[in-house]
Amino acid sequence: MALLFTVDTVEDLSPHMRRFTFSGDAVGAYIATGQFPNIKIFLPHPDGTYDVPELDDPTSGTETVLRSRPELHARVRTYTVRRYDREKNTLSIDFVLHGDEGIASAWAMRARPGTTLGIAGGGGRHIGQGDxxxxxxxxxxxxxxxxxxxxxxxxxxxxxxxxxxxxxxxxxxxxxxxxxxxxxxxxxxxxxxxxxxxxxxxxxxxxxxxxxxxxxxxxxxxxxxxxxxxxxxxxxxxxxxxxxxxxxxxxxxxxxxxxxxxxxxxxxxxHDHDHGVGAAMREGAAHLAGRLRRRRRT
Missing domain, CATH: 3.40.50.80 (Nucleotide-binding domain of ferredoxin-NADP reductase (FNR) module)
Structure with missing residues (x-):
C-alpha cells in the first residue's frame, strides 16, 4: 500500500523533536492494515512533488513502480508510529530536527498543516514480554x-x-x-x-x-x-x-x-510484518535486499 498523508497539526515537543499528526481517509486506510510499530515514509522533492503519479491510487500497482525505479529508494525512511486513533483517523510521527543534514529533517523543518507525505508500507517487531x-x-x-x-x-x-x-x-x-x-x-x-x-x-x-x-x-x-x-x-x-x-x-x-x-x-x-511498498522495494532492489539475502541463507 502506498498513500499520501496530509499534515493536520504540528507540535514542537522540544527544540530537537517535532510531532506531526496526520488525518484523513488515507490515514484510516493505513491504520486498518495494522502495519506497526514502524512506518515507511516516502519523502517528496524540495518543491513538494513525488515523481510518482500513481501514488495514492490503491489500484495503480505503486509498489511495482517504486521497485522498478531504484533512484526513488533514497527518499524512503523508516520511522515509528508514535500514536494513532482509529476512530478519528489520526496518526502521529515524531521527527528529530537537525537542520538540512538529511531529507527527512529538511522536510520536517518546512512542513506545515496541509503538507503531504508519502507512505510506503510499514511493519516491524514489537517489544517482547518480560518481568x-x-x-x-x-x-x-x-x-x-x-x-x-x-x-x-x-x-x-x-x-x-x-x-x-x-x-x-x-x-x-x-x-x-x-x-x-x-x-x-x-x-x-x-x-x-x-x-x-x-x-x-x-x-x-x-x-x-x-x-x-x-x-x-x-x-x-x-x-x-x-x-x-x-x-x-x-x-x-x-x-x-x-x-x-x-x-x-x-x-x-x-x-x-x-x-x-x-x-x-x-x-x-x-516475520517482522514489513509489508507494502517498503518490503517490495527492499526485496526487489539488490542494494536494499539485506533481509531477503539472509532469509535465503537460512
Whole structure:
C-alpha cells in the first residue's frame, strides 16, 4: 500500500523533536492494515512533488513502480508510529530536527498543516514480554521508547535510559509507575560520539526474565548487544537495532549492515510484518535486499 498523508497539526515537543499528526481517509486506510510499530515514509522533492503519479491510487500497482525505479529508494525512511486513533483517523510521527543534514529533517523543518507525505508500507517487531524491562535509546530511538512506554502493562517495572544532546532534549513521557526514566545528557557532544548509553546498560543490574530493547547509533547497539549476550541475556529476550550509523544514510546503513540486526532475535516471530511498498522495494532492489539475502541463507 502506498498513500499520501496530509499534515493536520504540528507540535514542537522540544527544540530537537517535532510531532506531526496526520488525518484523513488515507490515514484510516493505513491504520486498518495494522502495519506497526514502524512506518515507511516516502519523502517528496524540495518543491513538494513525488515523481510518482500513481501514488495514492490503491489500484495503480505503486509498489511495482517504486521497485522498478531504484533512484526513488533514497527518499524512503523508516520511522515509528508514535500514536494513532482509529476512530478519528489520526496518526502521529515524531521527527528529530537537525537542520538540512538529511531529507527527512529538511522536510520536517518546512512542513506545515496541509503538507503531504508519502507512505510506503510499514511493519516491524514489537517489544517482547518480560518481568522486567531494560530500554535504551538516543534521540532517534525516543519515539519508539515513547510508544513502548505508552503500551507496557500498567504493572511493568524496569528502566529506560535515554541519551539526548542536552537537558532541552527531554520531553514529557507517559509511563507505568514502575518504569524509571533516566536521561543521559551529552552536553552538546555529537550523537554517536559518547559511551553514555553503553555505560548505562553495562552498569544496569539485570533481573531474571528481563527483556531488553535498544535503538541508537550503530557502534552503540553493537556494544550493547555484546554486553547483554555476555551477561547471559538470550537473543529472544532482546530487540537491539541500530537506527543510524555516523557518515551513512539510512539506505547506505541498510546496505552495509542491515541496521546491525541479529535475526536470531526474531526467531520467535513468524516475520517482522514489513509489508507494502517498503518490503517490495527492499526485496526487489539488490542494494536494499539485506533481509531477503539472509532469509535465503537460512
Amino acid at each position: 522486567h524491562y531494560l530500554i535504551a535509546g538516543d534521540e532517534t530511538g525516543l519515539p519508539g521508547i515513547g510508544d513502548i512506554l505508552d503500551n507496557l502493562p500498567a504493572d511493568a517495572t524496569g528502566t529506560a535510559y535515554i541519551e539526548v544532546a542536552g537537558d532541552s532534549g527531554r520531553i514529557d513521557l507517559t509511563k507505568p509507575e514502575g518504569i524509571e526514566v533516566v536521561w543521559l545528557s551529552r552536553d552538546g557532544a555529537p550523537g554517536g560520539t559518547t559511551t553514555l548509553l553503553v555505560d548505562a546498560v553495562k552498569s544496569h543490574e539485570l533481573k531474571p526474565n528481563t527483556f531488553a530493547w535498544a535503538s541508537a547509533e550503530s557502534a552503540q547497539v553493537i556494544a550493547i548487544r555484546k554486553n547483554l549476550r555476555a551477561r547471559g541475556v538470550d537473543r529472544k529476550s532482546m530487540l537491539v537495532i541500530g537506527y543510524w550509523r555516523r557518515g551513512l544514510s539510512e539506505n547506505g546503513y541498510a546496505k552495509a549492515a542491515n541496521h546491525d540486526r541479529d535475526l536470531k532475535e526474531y526467531d520467535d516471530h513468524e
